[in-house]
Amino acid sequence: MSDLQDIRTALRRFTAERDWQQFHSPKNLAMALAGETGELVSLFQWLGEEESRNLPAARLAEAADEIADVQMYLVALADQLGIDIAQAVAGKMVKNAAKYPVDRFRGSARKYDDPLED
Amino acid sequence: MSDLQDIRTALRRFTAERDWQQFHSPKNLAMALAGETGELVSLFQWLGEEESRNLPAARLAEAADEIADVQMYLVALADQLGIDIAQAVAGKMVKNAAKYPVDRFRGSARKYDDPLED
Amino acid sequence: MSDLQDIRTALRRFTAERDWQQFHSPKNLAMALAGETGELVSLFQWLGEEESRNLPAARLAEAADEIADVQMYLVALADQLGIDIAQAVAGKMVKNAAKYPVDRFRGSARKYDDPLED
C-alpha cells in the first residue's frame, strides 16, 4: 500500500467531483505549488532557527496544513505529468549519494554550498 | 509500509551519514523547499498550458528530479516538525471538502478564486 | 532623484520607528520576499495567459499591492546587503546582452530555454 498513491486517488476524486481538471495543467499546478510554498516559508520568516524547532501548537497546526497543501499540489502535478514520485525520489537519491560522497562531505560545514541539491 | 515513511527513513540516514542535521532546522528546510519549488516552477514559465501537458522527454526528466527535490525537503521538514504528512493531508482534505462543497463549486470557473486552497 | 532610494529611505524610517531592524537579517528578508512572491504568483495560477493580460480592477489592485510588497522586501534586502539595485540591474543587463545576442535569439521560440535569465 502506498500513501502517495492514496493521496493521488483522493485528489483525483476531489478534482473530478468539482470538474476542476480543466484548471489543472502542469503549468498551473506548478504555480499553485509555488503559492503554497510561499505560505509555508512565511511561517518561519521571523523566527530564529531554534525557535523554528519549537513551534507553539497553533503555529505547528498551521505548518501541518501548509505542508499538506504543498504535498497535495505536488502529487497533483506529478500525476498530470505521469511521474511516479516514489520512483523519482529513489532515482534522485542515487544521484545525490554520488554527488555528495560521505567521506568528502561528512561533518564539513560547506556553508556556501547547497548540500542536498543540485 | 508507507512510501512517505520510506523516504523519511532514507533521508534520515543520508543526512546522518554526512552529519548535516546541524543545518536542518525547520527554518532552513523551508527555505530549501522554496528554492527547489522555484526551480520546478521555472521549468514551466515560458510554456503554454497545453505545452506543459506534453513535455519532451528531457524536460520531463528534469521535472521528475525537481519534484523529487521538493518531495525530499518536504519530508525532511515535516520530520523535523514531528508532522505526519499523510495525516496532515487527510485532515486538510476534510477541511477542503467542507470549504468547497461540490454543488456550489462544480463546473464553475471561479477563475479568480483559488479552488484547492485557503 | 531615485525612486528606489526614496523607497529605501521610507522603509528605513518605517522599520526604525517600530524597532524591527532586529528581525531584518538578509536571511529573514529573503524568506519574506519568497512569501510575498508566492502571494503574487498565486493571483495568476488559474488564469489563462490572455486572462492574465486583462485582469478585472479588483484583481489588478491586489496585484499592485503584492508587487509593492515584493518591491519593498527587495529594497530592504538589498539595503541590508549594501547592494545598489540600480547598479546591480545595469551590471546584469550587460551580462544578459552578451548571453543572449540578438541575432541568435531573435524571434526564436526556444521555449525550453529561459530567455531572460541565467
Added chain:
Amino acid sequence: MSDLQDIRTALRRFTAERDWQQFHSPKNLAMALAGETGELVSLFQWLGEEESRNLPAARLAEAADEIADVQMYLVALADQLGIDIAQAVAGKMVKNAAKYPVDRFRGSARKYDDPLED
C-alpha cells in the same frame, strides 16, 4: 528621472530586440519572478542569520545578480499590467502604517506575526 522607469525602458528595448514580448504575459512573468526569487532565497538557506549579514564577496556578487533578476522581472510584470511600482509602494506604505501603528508594534517581538505584510 526615475530609476524604475529607466529599468523599464531598458527592458522594453531588450525584449523588443529579441521579439520576446510574446512570452511575457503577466502569468509567465510571475512564474519567472518566482523562479528567480527561489534562486535568491537558496543563497541564504544554510546560513545563520549573522552569517547572512556578512557574506563573502563572491556570494555577495551572486546575491546582487539574483536581486537584479528579481527586480527586472518585477518591473516587466508591472509594465505588462500597467502598474506604476513607485505609486503602488506609496499606496501600500500608507496601508502598512495604518495596520501597524507605532505605539502598538514598537519594540514588540510578535514573532508569530508577519510585521511588514498582510
